[in-house]
Amino acid sequence: xxxxxxxxxxxxxxxxxxxxxxxxxxxxxxxxxxxxxxxxxxxxxxxxxxxxxxxxxxxxxxxxxxxxxxxxxxxxxxxxxxxxxxxxxxxxxxxxxxxxxxxxxxxxxxxxxxxxxxxxxxxxxxxxxxxxxxxxxxxxxxxxxxxxxxxxxxxxxxxxxxxxxxxxxxxxxxxxxxxxxxxxxxxxxxxxxxxxxxxxxxxxxxxxxxxxxxxxxxx
Amino acid sequence: xxxxxxxxxxxxxxxxxxxxxxxxxxxxxxxxxxxxxxxxxxxxxxxxxxxxxxxxxxxxxxxxxxxxxxxxxxxxxxxxxxxxxxxxxxxxxxxxxxxxxxxxxxxxxxxxxxxxxxxxxxxxxxxxxxxxxxxxxxxxxxxxxxxxxxxxxxxxxxxxxxxxxxxxxxxxxxxxxxxxxxxxxxxxxxxxxxxxxxxxxxxxxxxxxxxxxxxxxxx
DNA sequence: TAGATTGTTAATCGATTAACAATC
DNA sequence: TAGATTGTTAATCGATTAACAATC
Numbered sequence: 001x002x003x004x005x006x007x008x009x010x011x012x013x014x015x016x017x018x019x020x021x022x023x024x025x026x027x028x029x030x031x032x033x034x035x036x037x038x039x040x041x042x043x044x045x046x047x048x049x050x051x052x053x054x055x056x057x058x059x060x061x062x063x064x065x066x067x068x069x070x071x072x073x074x075x076x077x078x079x080x081x082x083x084x085x086x087x088x089x090x091x092x093x094x095x096x097x098x099x100x101x102x103x104x105x106x107x108x109x110x111x112x113x114x115x116x117x118x119x120x121x122x123x124x125x126x127x128x129x130x131x132x133x134x135x136x137x138x139x140x141x142x143x144x145x146x147x148x149x150x151x152x153x154x155x156x157x158x159x160x161x162x163x164x165x166x167x168x169x170x171x172x173x174x175x176x177x178x179x180x181x182x183x184x185x186x187x188x189x190x191x192x193x194x195x196x197x198x199x200x201x202x203x204x205x206x207x208x209x210x211x212x213x214x215x216x217x218x219x
Numbered sequence: 220x221x222x223x224x225x226x227x228x229x230x231x232x233x234x235x236x237x238x239x240x241x242x243x244x245x246x247x248x249x250x251x252x253x254x255x256x257x258x259x260x261x262x263x264x265x266x267x268x269x270x271x272x273x274x275x276x277x278x279x280x281x282x283x284x285x286x287x288x289x290x291x292x293x294x295x296x297x298x299x300x301x302x303x304x305x306x307x308x309x310x311x312x313x314x315x316x317x318x319x320x321x322x323x324x325x326x327x328x329x330x331x332x333x334x335x336x337x338x339x340x341x342x343x344x345x346x347x348x349x350x351x352x353x354x355x356x357x358x359x360x361x362x363x364x365x366x367x368x369x370x371x372x373x374x375x376x377x378x379x380x381x382x383x384x385x386x387x388x389x390x391x392x393x394x395x396x397x398x399x400x401x402x403x404x405x406x407x408x409x410x411x412x413x414x415x416x417x418x419x420x421x422x423x424x425x426x427x428x429x430x431x432x433x434x435x436x437x438x
Numbered sequence: 439t440a441g442a443t444t445g446t447t448a449a450t451c452g453a454t455t456a457a458c459a460a461t462c
Numbered sequence: 463t464a465g466a467t468t469g470t471t472a473a474t475c476g477a478t479t480a481a482c483a484a485t486c
Contacts, residue, residue: 009453011422015415019397033467045467046455053469061468062462079421093319097312101413103397109417147424172424174417178238178322188427190420192413194320196234198328198393201409202298203230205366205391208407228477252443264443265479272445280444281486 006054013051014074016041021071033064084109085146086174089161090153091116091124091131094176098150099126109148113140117157134161138168148172155179225273232270233293235260240290252283303328304365305393308380309372310335310343310350313395317369318345328367332359336376353380357387367391374398 020041024032038045052058052065058073059065075081088095091114098104099111114131116122121131132140140146149170151158158177165173165183172188175181181189239260243251257264271277271284277292278284294300307314310333317323318330333350335341340350351359359365368389370377377396384392384402391407394400400408 007453011419012415014422015412015418018418019415035467044455046457047453049468049470050454057469059468060462061460062466064467077422078418079425080418082421082425084421084424093312093316097316098413100312103414104417107414107418109421148420171427172420174420186427188420188423190416190423192411192416193234194317194411195322195326196231196238197409197411198323199234199237199297199299199326200230201367201391201393201407202301202303202328203233203296204407204409205303206298206301208390208405226477254443263479265481266477268444268446269478276445278444279486280484281442283443 010051010054013043014078017048017051018071018074018078021067021074024067025071029067031064032067032070034059036064080107082108084148085112085144086110086148086150087113087115087137087141087146088126088150088152089115089134089137090151090157090176091118091121091126092152095150095152096126098152099129111150112144112146113137115140138164141165141168141170146170148174150174150176151181152176229270229273232262233297236267236270237290237293237297237299240286240293243286244290248286250283251286251289253278255283299326301327303367304331304363305329305367305369306332306334306356306360306365307345307369307371308334308353308356309370309376309395310337310340310345311371314369314371315345317371318348330369331363331365332356334359357383360384360387360389365389367393369393369395370400371395 017037020037021032034045034048037048041048049059052070055073055077058070086109088099088111095114095116099114104110111127111129114126114129115134115137116131117134122133124131141149147170149165149172151161151173153161155177158175158179159182162173162175162181162183166187170187172190173181173183175189175191176194178193178195180191183189236256239256240251253264253267256267260267268278271289274292274296277289305328307318307330314333314335318333323329330346330348333345333348334353334356335350336353341352343350360368366389368384368391370380370392372380374396377394377398378401381392381394381400381402385406389406391409392400392402394408394410395413397412397414399410402408
């Protein structure tokens with residue numbers, strides 16, 4: 001498999017393809033051409049074909065792409081044919097929301113444990129899992145084949161916990177703390193910086209207002 | 220202001236600059252050069268200077284950038300000198316987490332209302348705001364100068380609500396539903412597709428495992 | 439002034455789009 | 463076969479990096 005050095009831009013588009021293909025699948029549509037998908041998704045057909053061909057040819061000339069097959073293949077590329085064992089660190093509202101989000105489970109992402117430092121939540125149950133004290137986390141990670149740690153703690157706590165996670169050989173961190181984690185490159189980090197996202201929205205909101213003004217008066 | 224057609228890539232980097240400058244500010248550091256910032260943030264000094272110069276010269280030759288000034292200017296570019304009135308639609312765990320996240324408030328993003336269809340949450344209080352029935356939403360938006368709607372509802376409900384939001388002239392939607400919203404371009408949408416993010420992490424996790432295998436055996 | 443560092447132009451690199459031959 | 467549509471090469475476009483003159 002020469003998955004090597006495929007650009008981030010391509011990878012970032014795969015989940016969206018996967019989503020649209022899932023919908024076509026639900027609608028019992030058997031085949032789709034890059035042209036149809038292009039119209040549906042508002043990206044160029046050329047880009048769609050280029051993207052897919054990074055991973056080998058999934059289509060057939062004169063026919064297009066088989067929806068079921070393409071869906072499965074993209075799923076495999078994204079690792080969705082594996083079960084991922086996850087823990088959550090920080091059992092606040094956000095942590096609880098993520099654990100409760102059942103769609104993750106459907107895709108093979110399963111929460112095995114939850115950890116916090118607050119006596120208010122330790123011992124509580126989130127769905128079927130009990131919140132344990134953070135001190136128990138390293139042992140739990142080692143004993144339960146945990147792949148992914150989800151970090152939903154205040155940013156002041158995040159760096160310290162990240163170091164512990166490195167020590168117990170976590171493979172990946174899904175980071176919701178508003179900080180760039182100090183971990184070696186061997187550990188994969190995906191950041192969800194919510195306030196960055198909100199700031200982008202804010203920028204676009206004001207830009208459009210500025211534009212409106214600008215069109216009215218010259219200079 | 221010729222904020223026009225500044226690339227998305229640049230905008231996406233601004234919140235991160237803002238964050239690092241905020242930290243320097245906290246540390247009472249007065250000035251910073253693109254070179255120092257480059258070392259700190261692991262981006263090229265050239266990119267930093269190019270990015271800032273999209274908005275005019277914030278620095279001074281031979282000196283660098285004044286941290287306080289640059290912080291404020293980037294804040295203004297991002298619209299953080301305004302108050303933003305927001306509502307949340309969907310008062311589940313995720314909605315509650317976002318409303319409770321006080322840092323938004325510090326940056327001028329203030330939740331004014333919360334809406335849901337479930338009798339289980341209508342009437343409940345989230346912080347200081349009461350959850351109202353979704354039917355009350357359009358009037359509330361019109362009467363309270365709401366800029367941003369935060370959408371944390373299941374994807375089946377999202378499209379319909381988006382249409383209502385368009386009708387009551389919302390300016391922007393922060394969308395957590397796993398769907399591309401059917402709204403005109405005049406309404407700004409920022410998507411937070413959590414499962415897309417998790418899939419990217421999954422991809423990178425497996426890619427690194429493949430690499431490990433590959434380095435062992437040739438071909 | 440000399441040294442430092444920006445602002446900005448030019449060079450490079452990478453990603454997207456267009457075009458078309460291959461082929462089902 | 464003829465028509466459709468891919469896979470892939472070439473052309474274009476845009477973003478990043480390098481270089482350096484301007485200037486504090």
